[in-house]
Amino acid sequence: MNRFNGVVKLHVVGGYSKFNWFILPWLIVLSSFAINLIISGFLNNGKDLYTGGMVSIFFYMLVAVMVAVNTTFPFALGFNIRRTDYFLGTSLVVGLICLGDAALLWLLSIIENNLTDYWWAGLHFFHLPYLNDGNLAVQFGVYFLAMLHFCFLAFVVISVFRRFGAFGLYSIFGAVGAVFSILTLLATQLNWWGAIFNWLGQQSAFGLCLWLTPLTILYALAAFLLLRRSTV
Numbered sequence: 352m353n354r355f356n357g358v359v360k361l362h363v364v365g366g367y368s369k370f371n372w373f374i375l376p377w378l379i380v381l382s383s384f385a386i387n388l389i390i391s392g393f394l395n396n397g398k399d400l401y402t403g404g405m406v407s408i409f410f411y412m413l414v415a416v417m418v419a420v421n422t423t424f425p426f427a428l429g430f431n432i433r434r435t436d437y438f439l440g441t442s443l444v445v446g447l448i449c450l451g452d453a454a455l456l457w458l459l460s461i462i463e464n465n466l467t468d469y470w471w472a473g474l475h476f477f478h479l480p481y482l483n484d485g486n487l488a489v490q491f492g493v494y495f496l497a498m499l500h501f502c503f504l505a506f507v508v509i510s511v512f513r514r515f516g517a518f519g520l521y522s523i524f525g526a527v528g529a530v531f532s533i534l535t536l537l538a539t540q541l542n543w544w545g546a547i548f549n550w551l552g553q554q555s556a557f558g559l560c561l562w563l564t565p566l567t568i569l570y571a572l573a574a575f576l577l578l579r580r581s582t583v
Contacts, residue, residue, distance in 0.1 A: 358432060358440025361423050371419075372448055376411045377455075383407055384476050391474040399473040401480075408452060409501045416445060416505035424513060424578070438575045445502045453495035460490065482556050489557045496560035496567070503570035510577035 363369055383404035391400040420441065427437045460478040463469055469478070483490050512520045538544055554562070 356440075357430070358423075358427060358437050359444055361427060362419060362441065362444045371415060372444075373451075376408050376415070376452070379411055380405060380408045387476055388470055388472060388474055391470070392472040399469070399475060401475045403479075405456065405477055405479075408456070409498055412449070412452070412498060413501045413505040416502045417509040420506060420509045421512070424581075434579050434581075435575075438578055441506075442571065445506070446499065449495060449498040449502055453491060453498055456494045457487070457491045461487070484555055485557055489555075493556045493560050496557075496564060500560070500563045500567045500570075503567050503574065506574040507570040507577070510574040510581065513581040514577040 363372060383402075387400065387402045387404055423441075424437065428434070456477060460483055463474075463476065464478040464483070469475055482493060485493075508520070511523055515523075538547065551559075
């Protein structure tokens with residue numbers, strides 16, 4: 352238990368600090384929000400402005416997880432922390448951060464849609480069509496599941512790097528690219544695109560996030576197995 356707690360403290364106090372986890376991503380998002388609010392209020396001639404600036408926090412978390420694991424994993428092993436404890440502690444930190452960020456995005460979307468009439472400027476930044484369809488619980492689920500998927504995708508990518516090095520990572524990326532190229536060719540040759548886009552059009556944002564959840568679980572399992580066999 353002490354080693355497990357040590358991993359949690361390692362992330363939020365040590366190698367990857369509270370600033371990087373909790374402050375910097377929101378500085379990025381709110382800076383984008385401020386710029387878009389100015390544009391919407393003064394330069395958009397009264398028209399509604401739809402922007403994807405909120406997505407920056409999802410991409411930030413993808414990068415943040417990779418940097419955090421790459422920075423803290425060798426340090427943790429140097430203090431004789433078990434790989435299992437490191438994985439569980441890191442997963443807990445990532446999960447709680449995703450939960451907190453999702454909750455803040457959800458609250459801001461409610462404020463934007465229900466309390467400020469899109470910031471009194473027609474700015475759709477946190478509350479967007481399709482993404483925020485459904486009741487409030489469904490909307491929160493979209494934020495949380497999507498962010499969790501991004502974070503554990505990053506977790507498995509950096510775990511591949513820790514296990515196989517840069518050459519192994521590039522090789523796997525190449526193999527994944529080749530598989531997608533083959534599937535794209537098959538879809539074109541067999542006229543699957545119409546059925547694929549029709550299916551996607553029938554799915555809600557929450558439905559797509561539910562489809563991503565098994566992938567998130569697979570990412571977590573793969574990251575665990577890779578870290579167990581990785582070297583410093």
